[in-house]
Amino acid sequence: MTVSIEGTTVGPGVADGSGPATGAGPSGRSGRARNLRAGLMFLAPFLVLFAAFYLIPIGYSIVESLRTITRTSTFGPVQEVWGGFVQYEAVFSNAQFWASLRRVLVFFLISVPLQLGMALVFALLLDSPVLKGKRFFRLAFFVPYAVPGVVAAIMWGFLYAPQLSPFTLIAQNLDLLGPGLVIFAIANIVNWVYTGYNMLIIYSALQAIPTELTEAARIDGAGQWRIAWSIKIPMVAPALVLTGVFSIIGTLQLFNEPLVMRSVSSAVQTDYTPNMMVHAAANIPNYNLAAAYSVVLALVTCVLSFTFLKFTQRSTEKRAAG
Amino acid sequence: MRTHRPARFLVAAAALATIAVTAACGGGSSSSAPAAGGSCEPAPAGTKVELTFTSWVPGMQKTVDLWNQTHPDIQVKYTEVVGGNQGTYQSYANQIKAGQTGDLGMIEFANLPSFRLQNGLANIGSCKPVADGIGQYPEWTQSQISFGEQGAAYGVPQDVGPLALYYRKDLFDAAGLKAPTTWDEYAQAAATIQGKGAFIGNFMSDQPAWFTALAWQNGARWFSQSNGVWKVDMTDPKTTQVAEFWQKLVSAKQVNTVPGIGNVEWKALDTGQEWTLIGAPWTAKLLETNAPSTSGKWAVAPLPQWTAGGTSGGSWGGSATVVWTTSKHPYEASQFAMWAFGDPAALALNNQNGGQFPAHDGQTNLPALSQPYPYFGGQVIWKDFATANNQVDPSFTWGPTMTDTFDTMSNGFGQVVNGQGDLVGVLRTAQQKSIDTMKAQAIQVG
Numbered sequence: 001m002t003v004s005i006e007g008t009t010v011g012p013g014v015a016d017g018s019g020p021a022t023g024a025g026p027s028g029r030s031g032r033a034r035n036l037r038a039g040l041m042f043l044a045p046f047l048v049l050f051a052a053f054y055l056i057p058i059g060y061s062i063v064e065s066l067r068t069i070t071r072t073s074t075f076g077p078v079q080e081v082w083g084g085f086v087q088y089e090a091v092f093s094n095a096q097f098w099a100s101l102r103r104v105l106v107f108f109l110i111s112v113p114l115q116l117g118m119a120l121v122f123a124l125l126l127d128s129p130v131l132k133g134k135r136f137f138r139l140a141f142f143v144p145y146a147v148p149g150v151v152a153a154i155m156w157g158f159l160y161a162p163q164l165s166p167f168t169l170i171a172q173n174l175d176l177l178g179p180g181l182v183i184f185a186i187a188n189i190v191n192w193v194y195t196g197y198n199m200l201i202i203y204s205a206l207q208a209i210p211t212e213l214t215e216a217a218r219i220d221g222a223g224q225w226r227i228a229w230s231i232k233i234p235m236v237a238p239a240l241v242l243t244g245v246f247s248i249i250g251t252l253q254l255f256n257e258p259l260v261m262r263s264v265s266s267a268v269q270t271d272y273t274p275n276m277m278v279h280a281a282a283n284i285p286n287y288n289l290a291a292a293y294s295v296v297l298a299l300v301t302c303v304l305s306f307t308f309l310k311f312t313q314r315s316t317e318k319r320a321a322g
Numbered sequence: 323m324r325t326h327r328p329a330r331f332l333v334a335a336a337a338l339a340t341i342a343v344t345a346a347c348g349g350g351s352s353s354s355a356p357a358a359g360g361s362c363e364p365a366p367a368g369t370k371v372e373l374t375f376t377s378w379v380p381g382m383q384k385t386v387d388l389w390n391q392t393h394p395d396i397q398v399k400y401t402e403v404v405g406g407n408q409g410t411y412q413s414y415a416n417q418i419k420a421g422q423t424g425d426l427g428m429i430e431f432a433n434l435p436s437f438r439l440q441n442g443l444a445n446i447g448s449c450k451p452v453a454d455g456i457g458q459y460p461e462w463t464q465s466q467i468s469f470g471e472q473g474a475a476y477g478v479p480q481d482v483g484p485l486a487l488y489y490r491k492d493l494f495d496a497a498g499l500k501a502p503t504t505w506d507e508y509a510q511a512a513a514t515i516q517g518k519g520a521f522i523g524n525f526m527s528d529q530p531a532w533f534t535a536l537a538w539q540n541g542a543r544w545f546s547q548s549n550g551v552w553k554v555d556m557t558d559p560k561t562t563q564v565a566e567f568w569q570k571l572v573s574a575k576q577v578n579t580v581p582g583i584g585n586v587e588w589k590a591l592d593t594g595q596e597w598t599l600i601g602a603p604w605t606a607k608l609l610e611t612n613a614p615s616t617s618g619k620w621a622v623a624p625l626p627q628w629t630a631g632g633t634s635g636g637s638w639g640g641s642a643t644v645v646w647t648t649s650k651h652p653y654e655a656s657q658f659a660m661w662a663f664g665d666p667a668a669l670a671l672n673n674q675n676g677g678q679f680p681a682h683d684g685q686t687n688l689p690a691l692s693q694p695y696p697y698f699g700g701q702v703i704w705k706d707f708a709t710a711n712n713q714v715d716p717s718f719t720w721g722p723t724m725t726d727t728f729d730t731m732s733n734g735f736g737q738v739v740n741g742q743g744d745l746v747g748v749l750r751t752a753q754q755k756s757i758d759t760m761k762a763q764a765i766q767v768g
Contacts, residue, residue: 161586
C-alpha cells in the first residue's frame with residue numbers, strides 16, 4: 001500500500017473533442033467554458049488566499065534575495081538595487097551557516113528516530129487489546145503538544161539549570177546546559193512536545209487496518225507481538241513516512257527551543273540553527289541576506305524531503321515486487 | 323491529460339504573475355526620504371493633534387495619562403511593547419521599511435546609529451522645545467543623540483545606565499573586606515571570596531553591552547567616523563586590558579559565568595553565591611524584585627577604577643525617545659518627549675513606576691530620587707549614580723550595526739566561558755565581522 005504524496009494525475013484517456021477548428025458546435029464549446037468558469041469561481045477564494053499568503057511572500061523573498069543596498073553616504077538615503085547573486089555568495093561562504101545546517105541534521109538524527117519510535121510504540125500500545133485506560137493515556141500522551149513550544153522550553157530550562165532545578169541529583173551532576181549535552185537537552189524538549197502528535201497520526205492509521213487481517217492472524221495463532229511486528233507496522237508504514245517528512249521539515253526549522261534556552265545556557269549561540277541565523281540577519285537589518293538564507297534553507301528542506309520520499313517509495317516498491 | 327492542462331497552466335500562470343507583480347512593485351521601492359532637519363513648526367492654534375508612542379518602560383502609561391490630562395490639544399496614544407532586543411527593534415525596522423512608523427518610539431543609545439542608518443529618525447534639533455531644553459542633559463548623552471552634528475538631535479535622552487558596584491555589605495563586613503576601589507583590589511577580593519566558596523560576581527557572557535560599558539570606562543573608542551568613512555578598532559590596548567583582566571578571573575573560576583539577566587543570576591544573587599553585581603541604575607529595581615530575601619543587605623559603591631583615584635565611567639543601556647521621520651507633527655512630538663523626560667513630575671513617575679534613572683540633569687533635585695532606599699540599607703543610591711553619570715566618558719560612539727557586533731561578541735563570550743578560545747580573540751573576530759557587516763550595508767570602512 002503505497003501513498004504518493006505529490007498529486008499524480010491519473011485519469012482515463014478523455015477524448016479532447018477539439019474537432020475541427022470551428023469547434024464542435026455552440027453547446028460543446030460554451031459548455032466547456034461554463035465549466036471552466038464555474039471551476040474558477042469555486043477555486044477563487046482558495047487562489048486568492050494561496051496567492052496572498054503563500055505565493056506572494058515566497059516571490060517577494062526570492063526577489064529580495066537577489067537585491068542589495070547602496071547608499072551615497074553613511075547616513076544618506078538607501079537605495080535597493082539589483083545585486084545578482086551577491087547575497088548567495090555571502091551565504092555559501094559563511095561557515096557558520098553550514099555549521100548550523102550540520103547541527104540541525106545531527107539534531108535530526110538524535111531526536112527523530114527516538115521520537116517516531118516512541119510514537120509508534122505508544123500508538124501500538126493504545127491499539128492493543130491488553131491496555132486498560134486507553135482514553136486517559138491517549139489524552140495524556142497528547143497533552144504536551146497542547147503546551148506552547150516556548151512555555152515548554154522555559155519549563156524544561158528550569159528543570160535543567162542546576163541552580164533552579166528540583167532534581168538536583170541529575171541537574172548538578174550532568175552538565176545538561178553545557179556545550180556537550182545541550183543538544184540532547186533541546187532534543188528532549190522537542191521529543192516531549194511532538195511525540196504525542198506523531199502518535200496520534202500513527203494511531204489513526206492503525207485504526208484503518210481492516211480487522212479481518214488481525215482476526216485471521218489470531219486464528220492462525222499469532223500473539224500480540226507477532227501481529228504488531230508482521231501486520232500492524234508494515235500497514236502503517238505510509239503514516240511513518242508522513243511523520244518522517246514532517247519531522248525533517250520541523251527539525252530544519254528549529255527556532256523556538258534553542259532561542260529560549262539562551263536565557264539559561266551560555267552554550268547556545270545566536271547562530272545555533274539556520275532559522276536563528278535568518279532572524280539575526282533580519283535584525284541588523286539586512287533583509288536581503290536574511291531572504292537568501294531563507295531560500296537556501298527552503299531548498300535544502302525540499303531536497304531532503306523529496307529524497308526521503310523517493311527512498312521510502314523505492315523500498316516499499318521493492319518489497320511489494322519481491 | 324488534456325482536461326487537466328488548463329488548470330495546471332492557470333496555477334503556473336498565476337504564480338508567475340504574482341512574482342512578476344512583486345518584482346515590479348519592489349523595483350520602485352525604498353529610496354527612503356532623508357531625515358530632513360528642516361523647519362519644525364507647531365500645528366496651527368486650536369488643532370487637535372494625536373500622537374502615537376511606544377516604549378517598554380513599565381508604568382509609562384501613567385506618565386502619558388498625566389500629559390493627556392494637562393494637554394487636551396495634544397493627546398498621546400500609548401502602547402506598551404516588549405523590550406527592543408526582544409523584538410521591538412525588528413518591528414520598528416519592518417515599520418520603517420513599510421513607511422508606517424508612528425510618531426514616537428524608544429531606542430537604546432547603542433541602537434540609535436542603526437536606526438539612523440535606516441533613515442527612520444527625524445532630526446528634531448531645530449524644534450523649539452528641543453533647542454531650548456537639550457542643554458539640560460549631560461554632555462555625553464547629547465553627543466549620543468547628535469552623532470556629532472552641530473545642532474542636530476535625533477532623539478531626546480530618556481534614561482542612563484552609568485555603572486556602579488552593587489555589593490553585599492553584610493558579607494563584606496563579615497569577611498573583613500571593604501568595597502574595592504580599583505580593579506586590582508577587585509581581583510584580590512575575588513581570590514579571597516573564592517576561598518570562602520562563593521563568587522565575587524558574574525562575567526555576563528550574554529550581555530555584550532555590559533562588557534562594552536567596562537571597556538568604555540577605560541577609554542576605549544571602538545567606532546569612529548570622519549567624512550563618512552568609519553574606523554573600527556576593538557583590540558586597542560585599553561580594551562585588551564579589560565579583556566585580559568576578565569579572562570584571568572574566568573580562567574581561575576573566580577567569577578560566575580551564567581547568563582547575566584535571568585533566573586539563574588537572580589538565584590545566585592539571592593543565595594549569596596555572588597557577592598557583587600556590576601550594574602546600572604535600572605538594575606536596582608530588578609535586584610529588589612528578584613532577590614527579595616537579601617533585602618537591606620546590599621549597598622552601592624562607585625565602580626572600581628583602573629588607577630587609584632580615577633573618575634571615569636561607562637554606561638550600560640540608557641535610551642532615547644525618538645521621533646520618526648513619518649511623523650506629521652514633529653513639533654508636538656518633541657514637545658511631549660521633552661516634557662516626559664524633563665519635567666519633574668514626569669521624571670518622578672518614570673522612576674517610581676519604571677525604575678528609570680533619568681538622563682536629565684535635574685535628577686537629584688527630585689524628591690523621589692532623594693529618598694533612602696530600604697532595600698539598600700537606607701542608602702540614597704541615586705546620589706552615587708548621579709556622580710557616576712557625570713563621570714561617563716563623552717567621546718564613546720556606537721557603531722552602525724551594533725546588533726551584529728553584539729551577537730558576535732555574545733557568541734564568542736559564550737564559547738569562552740565554556741572553555742573555548744579567549745576574550746581577546748573574540749574581540750578580534752567581532753571587529754572583523756563588524757567590518758564585513760558594515761560593508762554589506764554599503765557603509766565605507768577605512
